Amino acid sequence: MKRHIITACLYTAITAVLLGIGYPLVIMGIAHIAFPAQASGKLVRQDGVLIGSRLIGQPFTGPGYFHSRPSNAGSGYDASASSGSNLGPTSKTLVQRIAQSVSAEATTQPVPVDLVTASGSGLDPDISPAAAYFQVGRVSRSTGIPEDVLRKLVAARITQRQFGVLGEPRVNVLGLNLDLDSKRPLQETIVK
DSSP, X not given: OHHHHHXXXXXXXXXXXXXXXXXXXXXXXXXXXXXXXXXXXXXXXXXXXXXXXXXXXXXXXXXXXXXXXXXXXXXXXXXXXXXXXXXXXXXXXXXXXXXHHHHHTOOSSOOOGGGTSOOSSSOOOEEOHHHHHHTHHHHHHHHOOOHHHHHHHHHHHEEOOBTTTBSOOEEEHHHHHHHHHHTSOOOSOSOO
Protein backbone atom coordinates (compact mmCIF):
# COMPACT_ATOMS: atom_id res chain seq x y z
CA MET A 1 0.00 0.00 0.00
CA LYS A 2 2.80 2.38 0.91
CA ARG A 3 4.48 1.72 -2.44
CA HIS A 4 1.25 2.65 -4.34
CA ILE A 5 0.96 5.93 -2.43
CA ILE A 6 4.61 6.81 -3.21
CA THR A 7 4.11 5.92 -6.90
CA ALA A 8 0.92 8.02 -7.09
CA CYS A 9 2.66 11.01 -5.44
CA LEU A 10 5.64 10.72 -7.82
CA TYR A 11 3.40 10.53 -10.89
CA THR A 12 1.45 13.55 -9.65
CA ALA A 13 4.64 15.56 -9.05
CA ILE A 14 6.19 14.59 -12.40
CA THR A 15 2.97 15.32 -14.29
CA ALA A 16 2.58 18.67 -12.52
CA VAL A 17 6.13 19.70 -13.40
CA LEU A 18 5.90 18.51 -17.02
CA LEU A 19 2.43 19.83 -17.82
CA GLY A 20 2.34 22.78 -15.45
CA ILE A 21 5.82 24.18 -16.09
CA GLY A 22 7.62 22.36 -18.91
CA TYR A 23 4.86 22.30 -21.53
CA PRO A 24 3.88 25.99 -21.11
CA LEU A 25 7.55 27.04 -21.34
CA VAL A 26 8.09 25.01 -24.52
CA ILE A 27 4.93 26.41 -26.15
CA MET A 28 5.88 29.96 -25.09
CA GLY A 29 9.36 29.46 -26.57
CA ILE A 30 7.93 28.19 -29.86
CA ALA A 31 5.49 31.12 -29.95
CA HIS A 32 8.28 33.65 -29.40
CA ILE A 33 10.29 32.10 -32.22
CA ALA A 34 7.44 31.60 -34.71
CA PHE A 35 5.28 34.65 -33.84
CA PRO A 36 7.39 37.09 -31.81
CA ALA A 37 5.09 40.13 -32.13
CA GLN A 38 1.93 38.24 -31.19
CA ALA A 39 3.61 36.36 -28.34
CA SER A 40 4.75 39.67 -26.89
CA GLY A 41 1.25 41.13 -27.12
CA LYS A 42 1.92 43.37 -30.16
CA LEU A 43 2.95 46.12 -27.77
CA VAL A 44 3.25 49.61 -29.21
CA ARG A 45 5.95 51.94 -27.93
CA GLN A 46 6.41 55.57 -28.83
CA ASP A 47 9.64 57.31 -27.84
CA GLY A 48 10.41 54.35 -25.57
CA VAL A 49 7.12 54.65 -23.69
CA LEU A 50 4.59 51.82 -23.79
CA ILE A 51 1.33 53.28 -25.06
CA GLY A 52 -0.76 50.19 -25.73
CA SER A 53 -1.27 46.91 -27.52
CA ARG A 54 -2.73 46.31 -30.96
CA LEU A 55 -4.51 43.26 -29.49
CA ILE A 56 -6.41 44.92 -26.62
CA GLY A 57 -8.79 47.87 -26.94
CA GLN A 58 -8.24 51.15 -25.17
CA PRO A 59 -10.55 53.97 -24.13
CA PHE A 60 -10.17 56.90 -26.52
CA THR A 61 -12.66 59.54 -25.39
CA GLY A 62 -11.43 62.90 -26.70
CA PRO A 63 -13.33 64.40 -29.66
CA GLY A 64 -10.07 64.55 -31.63
CA TYR A 65 -9.64 60.77 -31.66
CA PHE A 66 -11.44 57.81 -33.17
CA HIS A 67 -13.30 55.98 -30.41
CA SER A 68 -13.16 52.26 -29.68
CA ARG A 69 -16.09 50.01 -28.90
CA PRO A 70 -17.53 50.38 -25.39
CA SER A 71 -16.11 47.95 -22.84
CA ASN A 72 -17.74 45.98 -20.04
CA ALA A 73 -14.41 44.56 -18.86
CA GLY A 74 -13.97 45.70 -15.27
CA SER A 75 -13.74 49.47 -15.12
CA GLY A 76 -13.24 49.47 -18.89
CA TYR A 77 -10.67 47.64 -21.03
CA ASP A 78 -9.36 45.74 -17.98
CA ALA A 79 -7.83 42.53 -19.35
CA SER A 80 -7.99 40.87 -15.93
CA ALA A 81 -11.77 41.29 -15.91
CA SER A 82 -12.53 40.39 -19.53
CA SER A 83 -16.16 39.51 -20.06
CA GLY A 84 -19.34 40.57 -21.73
CA SER A 85 -22.22 42.12 -19.85
CA ASN A 86 -24.54 39.12 -20.31
CA LEU A 87 -27.38 41.58 -20.88
CA GLY A 88 -29.99 40.46 -23.38
CA PRO A 89 -31.92 42.54 -25.91
CA THR A 90 -34.83 42.94 -23.47
CA SER A 91 -32.61 44.28 -20.67
CA LYS A 92 -33.56 47.83 -19.66
CA THR A 93 -29.99 48.43 -18.50
CA LEU A 94 -28.61 47.53 -21.93
CA VAL A 95 -31.23 49.62 -23.75
CA GLN A 96 -30.43 52.65 -21.54
CA ARG A 97 -26.68 52.25 -22.02
CA ILE A 98 -27.07 52.00 -25.80
CA ALA A 99 -29.41 55.03 -25.85
CA GLN A 100 -26.85 56.99 -23.83
CA SER A 101 -24.07 55.98 -26.23
CA VAL A 102 -26.16 56.96 -29.26
CA SER A 103 -27.03 60.35 -27.76
CA ALA A 104 -23.33 60.96 -26.98
CA GLU A 105 -22.62 60.79 -30.72
CA ALA A 106 -24.79 63.94 -31.17
CA THR A 107 -26.15 62.98 -34.56
CA THR A 108 -29.47 62.16 -36.15
CA GLN A 109 -27.88 59.61 -38.49
CA PRO A 110 -27.94 55.90 -37.63
CA VAL A 111 -24.91 55.04 -35.47
CA PRO A 112 -22.97 51.88 -36.42
CA VAL A 113 -23.79 49.16 -33.93
CA ASP A 114 -20.19 48.53 -32.89
CA LEU A 115 -19.86 52.10 -31.57
CA VAL A 116 -22.63 51.53 -29.04
CA THR A 117 -22.33 47.84 -28.13
CA ALA A 118 -19.48 46.06 -26.37
CA SER A 119 -17.80 42.97 -27.76
CA GLY A 120 -18.01 39.62 -25.98
CA SER A 121 -14.66 40.12 -24.26
CA GLY A 122 -14.97 43.86 -23.78
CA LEU A 123 -11.43 44.18 -25.13
CA ASP A 124 -11.95 44.37 -28.89
CA PRO A 125 -9.23 46.61 -30.38
CA ASP A 126 -10.99 46.99 -33.73
CA ILE A 127 -14.07 48.70 -35.12
CA SER A 128 -15.80 48.25 -38.45
CA PRO A 129 -14.84 50.49 -41.36
CA ALA A 130 -18.38 51.94 -41.17
CA ALA A 131 -17.78 52.94 -37.53
CA ALA A 132 -14.45 54.55 -38.43
CA TYR A 133 -15.91 56.48 -41.37
CA PHE A 134 -18.85 57.55 -39.18
CA GLN A 135 -16.42 59.33 -36.83
CA VAL A 136 -14.55 61.22 -39.56
CA GLY A 137 -16.76 64.33 -39.30
CA ARG A 138 -16.31 64.71 -35.53
CA VAL A 139 -12.56 64.13 -35.70
CA SER A 140 -12.25 66.61 -38.60
CA ARG A 141 -14.18 69.32 -36.74
CA SER A 142 -12.06 68.80 -33.63
CA THR A 143 -8.65 68.60 -35.28
CA GLY A 144 -9.04 70.78 -38.36
CA ILE A 145 -7.78 67.93 -40.55
CA PRO A 146 -9.83 67.77 -43.78
CA GLU A 147 -12.29 64.90 -44.02
CA ASP A 148 -10.76 63.55 -47.22
CA VAL A 149 -7.38 63.18 -45.45
CA LEU A 150 -9.07 61.33 -42.57
CA ARG A 151 -10.95 59.06 -44.97
CA LYS A 152 -7.62 58.13 -46.59
CA LEU A 153 -6.19 57.33 -43.13
CA VAL A 154 -9.16 55.06 -42.42
CA ALA A 155 -8.93 53.37 -45.83
CA ALA A 156 -5.22 52.68 -45.30
CA ARG A 157 -5.95 51.03 -41.92
CA ILE A 158 -8.68 48.64 -43.09
CA THR A 159 -7.68 45.01 -42.60
CA GLN A 160 -9.62 42.69 -44.89
CA ARG A 161 -11.00 39.27 -43.99
CA GLN A 162 -8.36 36.69 -43.19
CA PHE A 163 -7.85 34.39 -46.20
CA GLY A 164 -10.69 36.33 -47.84
CA VAL A 165 -13.38 34.50 -45.82
CA LEU A 166 -12.71 34.62 -42.06
CA GLY A 167 -14.02 37.49 -39.96
CA GLU A 168 -15.08 40.90 -41.14
CA PRO A 169 -13.13 43.90 -42.44
CA ARG A 170 -11.88 45.93 -39.47
CA VAL A 171 -9.87 48.96 -38.43
CA ASN A 172 -7.46 48.89 -35.49
CA VAL A 173 -8.31 51.99 -33.43
CA LEU A 174 -4.89 52.40 -31.79
CA GLY A 175 -3.12 52.24 -35.15
CA LEU A 176 -5.60 54.70 -36.68
CA ASN A 177 -5.15 57.16 -33.81
CA LEU A 178 -1.36 56.90 -34.06
CA ASP A 179 -1.65 57.71 -37.77
CA LEU A 180 -3.88 60.62 -36.81
CA ASP A 181 -1.27 61.91 -34.35
CA SER A 182 1.35 61.83 -37.09
CA LYS A 183 -0.80 64.26 -39.11
CA ARG A 184 -1.02 66.89 -36.37
CA PRO A 185 0.74 68.01 -33.23
CA LEU A 186 -0.49 66.23 -30.11
CA GLN A 187 -3.31 68.25 -28.58
CA GLU A 188 -4.46 65.55 -26.20
CA THR A 189 -2.88 62.60 -24.51
CA ILE A 190 -2.90 59.33 -26.46
CA VAL A 191 -5.26 57.60 -24.04
CA LYS A 192 -7.76 59.55 -21.99
